[in-house]
Amino acid sequence: MPEWIMIDEKLTTTGSEGPAKKSGIVHEEKERKLIQRAYRKLLRSIKSEMDETDRVMIRNAYEVAVQAHSQQRRKSGEPYILHPIEVARICAEEIGLGPTAIIGALLHDVVEDTDITLSDIKERFGTNIAKIVDGLTKLDASFNVESPQAENFRKVLRTLVEDVRIVLIKMADRLHNMRTLGSMPQHKQLRIAAETSYIYAPLAHRLGLYNIKTEYQDLCMKVTNPEEYREIARKLQETKRERSAFIQGFIEPLKEALGQLRVPFRITGRPKSIYSISNKIRTKKVAFEEIYDLFAIRVILDVPRQMEREYCWRAYSIVTDVHRPIPERLKDWVTTPKSNGYSSLHTTVIGPKGRYVEVQIRTERMDEIAERGFAAHWKYKGGADQPDVYDDWLDSVREVLENKEADAVEFLSDFKSGLFKNEVFVYTPNGDLKVLPEGASALDFAFSIHSELGSRCKSVRINKIVKPLGYKVQNGDQIEIITDKNQKPTEGWLKLVVTGKARSKIRSSMREERRKQGEYGKEALVRKLRNMKAGFEENVDMLVRYYELDNRPDLYYGIAMEEINLQDLSQKFTLDGQTLTEIAEPTEKIPVVEEPRTGKLTRKAKKQASFKPRLMINDQPANQFHYTLANCCNPVQGDEVFAYITANNGMKIHRSDCSNGLQLMARYGYRVMKAEWVHAPDSSFVADIYITGVDDGPGVIKQLSEQISNKLGLNIRSFYIDGGEEGYFEGRISIVVSNTNQISHAIQVLKELPQVHTAERRSQEN
Numbered sequence: 180m181p182e183w184i185m186i187d188e189k190l191t192t193t194g195s196e197g198p199a200k201k202s203g204i205v206h207e208e209k210e211r212k213l214i215q216r217a218y219r220k221l222l223r224s225i226k227s228e229m230d231e232t233d234r235v236m237i238r239n240a241y242e243v244a245v246q247a248h249s250q251q252r253r254k255s256g257e258p259y260i261l262h263p264i265e266v267a268r269i270c271a272e273e274i275g276l277g278p279t280a281i282i283g284a285l286l287h288d289v290v291e292d293t294d295i296t297l298s299d300i301k302e303r304f305g306t307n308i309a310k311i312v313d314g315l316t317k318l319d320a321s322f323n324v325e326s327p328q329a330e331n332f333r334k335v336l337r338t339l340v341e342d343v344r345i346v347l348i349k350m351a352d353r354l355h356n357m358r359t360l361g362s363m364p365q366h367k368q369l370r371i372a373a374e375t376s377y378i379y380a381p382l383a384h385r386l387g388l389y390n391i392k393t394e395y396q397d398l399c400m401k402v403t404n405p406e407e408y409r410e411i412a413r414k415l416q417e418t419k420r421e422r423s424a425f426i427q428g429f430i431e432p433l434k435e436a437l438g439q440l441r442v443p444f445r446i447t448g449r450p451k452s453i454y455s456i457s458n459k460i461r462t463k464k465v466a467f468e469e470i471y472d473l474f475a476i477r478v479i480l481d482v483p484r485q486m487e488r489e490y491c492w493r494a495y496s497i498v499t500d501v502h503r504p505i506p507e508r509l510k511d512w513v514t515t516p517k518s519n520g521y522s523s524l525h526t527t528v529i530g531p532k533g534r535y536v537e538v539q540i541r542t543e544r545m546d547e548i549a550e551r552g553f554a555a556h557w558k559y560k561g562g563a564d565q566p567d568v569y570d571d572w573l574d575s576v577r578e579v580l581e582n583k584e585a586d587a588v589e590f591l592s593d594f595k596s597g598l599f600k601n602e603v604f605v606y607t608p609n610g611d612l613k614v615l616p617e618g619a620s621a622l623d624f625a626f627s628i629h630s631e632l633g634s635r636c637k638s639v640r641i642n643k644i645v646k647p648l649g650y651k652v653q654n655g656d657q658i659e660i661i662t663d664k665n666q667k668p669t670e671g672w673l674k675l676v677v678t679g680k681a682r683s684k685i686r687s688s689m690r691e692e693r694r695k696q697g698e699y700g701k702e703a704l705v706r707k708l709r710n711m712k713a714g715f716e717e718n719v720d721m722l723v724r725y726y727e728l729d730n731r732p733d734l735y736y737g738i739a740m741e742e743i744n745l746q747d748l749s750q751k752f753t754l755d756g757q758t759l760t761e762i763a764e765p766t767e768k769i770p771v772v773e774e775p776r777t778g779k780l781t782r783k784a785k786k787q788a789s790f791k792p793r794l795m796i797n798d799q800p801a802n803q804f805h806y807t808l809a810n811c812c813n814p815v816q817g818d819e820v821f822a823y824i825t826a827n828n829g830m831k832i833h834r835s836d837c838s839n840g841l842q843l844m845a846r847y848g849y850r851v852m853k854a855e856w857v858h859a860p861d862s863s864f865v866a867d868i869y870i871t872g873v874d875d876g877p878g879v880i881k882q883l884s885e886q887i888s889n890k891l892g893l894n895i896r897s898f899y900i901d902g903g904e905e906g907y908f909e910g911r912i913s914i915v916v917s918n919t920n921q922i923s924h925a926i927q928v929l930k931e932l933p934q935v936h937t938a939e940r941r942s943q944e945n
C-alpha cells in the first residue's frame with residue numbers, strides 16, 4: 180500500500196522544529212505564561228463542587244500532562260499542552276462535567292503520544308481515571324486503522340455504554356480539533372468533518388448536547404461548503420441591526436406582562452445556526468431574505484422544581500395574550516419530555532409586521548438540560564419521578580450491540596436512523612408508556628417490547644381494531660400484539676420497520692434462514708469440485724471473488740437458489756493441480772468519462788475528447804491515475820473536490836459538498852485523497868442543471884435551449900424533460916462549460932424565463 184493512503188495521523192507534529200525554537204529563551208518564557216494563563220482559565224471555568232483532593236488531583240494531572248507533552252507542538256505551531264487544557268475547559272464549562280472528567284481530559288493524549296503508561300496513570304490517579312484514559316486512547320487508536328466508519332461508530336457506542344463520560348470527553352476533544360481545523364491540509368479537514376457529521380453530531384444530538392451538535396454542524400459546513408457558509412454569515416451580519424430592533428420590539432411588551440408572575444425570568448433572542456438556516460434554504464427552496472424565523476425567542480423562568488409545569492403554562496397564557504398564537508404550532512414537551520430529556524413548551528405566535536416567531540418557554544433546569552443534555556440530566560437525577568430516559572436508551576444500545584452477527588455498516592445505518600427522529604408515545608395493553616421514533620410501525624413496537632414478541636408477531640390490534648403489521652403508530656395508540664409460534668420474519672418485514680433493534684433482529688433471523696438454505700448449496704459445490712478433481716479450500720474463496728460476492732455464505736446461497744450455475748465451471752476453468760484457473764477472455768477497458776443517461780431529447784456536444792480536465796490528485800497530474808468524474812455531482816473546474824479510491828474502478832472525483840461523496844468519505848475515510856484543479860483555461864466539462872417549472876404551452880424545450888445556446892453560446896450535451904400533471908415539469912440540462920462562472924450564468928438566464936420556477940445545480944439524491 181502506498182504511504183499516502185495512511186492519512187489518519189494525529190493533529191500533531193513532534194519535535195521542536197516549530198516557530199518556538201528560533202526565538203529562544205524569551206519565547207519559552209512567553210509560552211510558559213500562555214500555558215499558565217490557559218490553566219487558570221480552566222480552573223475558573225469549573226462550576227461543580229470540589230474538595231481539596233479534587234484540586235490537588237487536577238493540579239497533578241496538569242503537571243503530568245505539561246511534562247509529558249513538553250516536546251510536542253500542534254500543527255498550528257502552538258505548544259501541544261494547550262489542547263488538553265482547552266479540552267478540559269470545554270468539559271467543565273461547555274458540558275458541565277466534574278473533576279474526574281477534567282482530570283481525564285487533561286491526560287487524554289498522554290498514553291498515546293508520550294512515554295507515560297497506563298499503569299503510571301493508575302498508580303498516580305487511581306483505577307477510575309485510568310479507565311477513562313484507557314477508553315479515550317482506544318477510541319483514538321480505533322480511528323487510525325483502516326476500518327469502515329461504521330465499525331468506528333460501533334466502538335464509540337461500546338465505550339458509551341461502558342462509561343458515558345469517556346464519550347463526552349471525546350466530544351470535547353473533537354470540538355476543539357474542529358475549532359482549530361484551519362491549520363490542517365484541506366483533504367484532512369474534509370475527512371475529519373465527514374466523520375464528525377457522521378458520528379459525533381448525531382450522538383451529540385442523542386445525548387442532548389444541543390449547543391455542541393449545532394457547532395459541529397456549523398464547523399462541518401464551513402469545511403464542506405465554505406462559500407455558502409460565508410454567504411449566510413455575511414447576510415446574518417448585515418441584517419443584525421434590523422433583527423435586534425425587531426426582537427426588542429417583540430420582547431418589550433412581553434417583559435412587562437410576564438412581571439405579573441412575580442418570579443425571576445429572563446428572555447433571550449438568539450439567531451439560529453448557519454447550518455440550520457442553510458437547511459431551510461435548501462429544503463423549503465426559499466431565499467435567505469424570505470426566512471422570517473432566523474432566531475428563536477426563549478423565556479426562561481427560575482422556579483422550584485415542583486412548580487415548573489404550572490409556571491410554564493401560566494407563562495404560555497401570558498405570551499399568547501400579548502402575541503396571537505397559531506394554535507396548531509403548540510408543542511408540549513413539558514408534560515412528556517423527549518427521550519433525550521429535553522423539555523420545553525414551543526409555540527409560534529404572530530409578532531410585529533405579521534411575522535411568525537417561535538417562542539420556547541422553559542425553566543432554568545430545563546434550559547440546562549436542553550443545552551447540556553446528558554451531563555445536566557445526571558445532575559438532576561434522583562429527584563425525578565419519571566423513569567430514567569438515558570438508562571432506557573443505553574439499555575437499548577447495549578442490546579443492539581450484543582448482536583455480534585450484525586454487519587457494521589448495516590448496524591450503523593439502522594442505529595443512526597433513530598438518532599435524529601422525533602418521537603411518538605404509545606401504550607401497551609397494561610397502560611405502560613413506550614417511546615418510539617416517529618414513523619415506527621406496530622411491528623417496531625413488538626420488537627421494542629421483546630425480540631421474541633416481534634419475531635412471532637402475527638397480527639396487531641390498535642385501539643382494539645385489527646391493523647396491518649406495518650401500521651404507523653400514532654401518539655396515544657394502545658397496541659396489542661397477537662403472536663403465532665410458527666411465524667417467521669421475512670425479507671418483506673424490513674420494509675415495515677424503522678428501528679435499529681427490529682431491523683437487526685429481522686436481519687439476523689434471515690441470515691440464519693439463509694445459512695440453512697446455503698447448506699444445500701455448499702454440498703452441491705463440494706460434489707462438483709470433487710467431480711472436477713479440484714480441492715475445496717483451494718478454490719472456494721477464488722469463486723466468491725469470481726462471482727463478485729462478499730463471502731462464502733452468499734456463494735452457497737446463490738448455488739442453492741440456482742442463481743449460480745455450477746455446470747459452467749468446467750467451461751470457465753481449467754485445472755492446475757488442485758486449483759482452478761480461469762480461462763482468459765479479452766477484457767474491455769473501462770471508459771474514462773461516463774455517458775449521461777439519454778433523455779427524451781439528446782444533443783451530443785462536438786468535442787468529447789476535451790472533457791478530460793487538468794486535475795491534480797495528491798499533487799500529481801491526474802492523468803497518471805485511473806480516474807473518472809463522479810456522475811452524482813459532476814464536478815467541474817473550479818469546484819472544491821476530493822478523490823475517492825473505489826474498490827475496483829480507480830478513483831472517483833467528487834465535489835466537496837456532494838452528499839454521496841460525504842457518505843463514502845465518512846464510511847471509508849482512509850480511501851480519500853486530495854484533489855484540486857490547476858489552471859487550465861481550455862478544458863471543458865459537463866454540468867447538470869436541474870429545473871422545475873410550469874409548461875404553459877408548446878415549445879418549452881425550445882425556449883430553454885435557446886436561452887442557453889443563443890444567449891450564452893454554450894453547448895448542450897443532453898436535455899431531459901419530464902412532464903407531470905397540469906403542465907408541471909422537471910428536467911435536467913447537461914451543458915458543456917469551462918468553469919463554475921458559466922454555470923451560474925446559465926442558471927441566471929434560465930431563471931429569467933417565466934416558465935421556470937427553480938434552476939439549480941445539485942448532486943442527485945438517492
Ligand code: MN
Binds near residue numbers: 287288
Ligand atoms: Mn486530543
